[in-house]
Amino acid sequence: MESVCTSERPNETSSLPATASAYLDPGYWDERFSKEEHYEWFKDYSHFRHLIQAHVTCHSSVLELGCGNSQMCEELYKDGTTNITCIDLSAIAVENMQKRLLCKGFKDIKVLQADMLELPFDDECFDVVIEKGTMDVLFVDSGDPWNPRPETMSKVMAMLKGVHRVLKSNGTFISITFGQPHFRRPIFDAPEFSWSVEYTTFGDGFHYFFYILKKGQRSLEEKISDKVSETPSISLFHEELESEDFLFRTNVEELNC
Template identity: 25%
Template sequence: MEYLPDKNSSYKDVAYWDDRYRTEQQYDWLGNFSSFKHHLEKIIKKEDSILILGWCFFRCFCVHTAMSHQDDLFVPQIKTISRCLKPGGCFVSITFAQPFFRKRLYARTAYNWSVRHDSYGEGFQYFVYVMTKGEQLSPEDAALEQRLLEEPKSQPASCPTPQDEEDNDFLCNINL
């Protein structure tokens, strides 16, 4: 992959991204729009109102493509989205996070929504999660939530120090 930086710390440099987007022909993280368009067409109607907020789209409809996998950073975003959706509104998350990881965050009775998912991609799978406000969790998702509530809380993982940053693969630092 020609756009991989020489060192992991380059991912936080504006110059790295400016250069990459100036020279890279295609940089869609989740693939071409055509690769997941059919999933969205099942949910979005032409008459729907959509408010665009950064990576998110709202009506009660939201497409979320956040790359954060840190639960402590991600959960407040989900709570806000749940609070903003009207009954029947949808929150759609498109990510490479597998159901084992994402459903642990989404399948919560407190959000007052159902959770469905599908996938797309060849070789590397992406997942489309659809949460519909006002619908109940499936019995499987309700059971998952109950198991998670009964699990003992573990200690948070330690964060890498800046001096460790160059030596570690960034995927090893994701605390799922």
């Protein structure tokens, strides 16, 4: 009988799209995932493991948005969190992820094709929801980062409302992103949400933001704090800019020049 597992394709260098707006095209992702074995946006799990483990336990039910071909769910599983559901809009990404996890013996991880703007889950069914670079895709053609286009904000709010809905009453949303606090906090702090908002950074020289949003812990007196002065400067010469990640930073770079 033929083995379920086939030899993994070698890692292929990702082809950069002609424009950042191509990231909004489902066809781009299907084509990419049909060729690409693995790619990690915004660093791999080892770089933020110390941050994520403060909010995830072996008993946590976890939802990962936009899993793509990342290995984050595997790393979480190795750390003892086994109740994991991953979703992606691309049927090809889902099929490839299912095969890869089965091959490696991670049979308990569920992988579903689903749209993060219309989450197909019951209310309050996850302890933790995690996204890494997935929300950033919604902003690639947002225009002025201080005043994003209405159609962009409509999608972003649909995503966040869905996340808020599926989180348990004391659940936590973790967002790993390029989005600086002076752009993201006003969105996270919208009156529709009951979560508190905290953040930290990781990375050497070139910083990524790690937001922790705890549902049900927002104070009525809480005000949006101005942390613009605390935002790390962006180094155009850092080695990270050799990767594809820099495309998500384009609008912020232009604004800060």
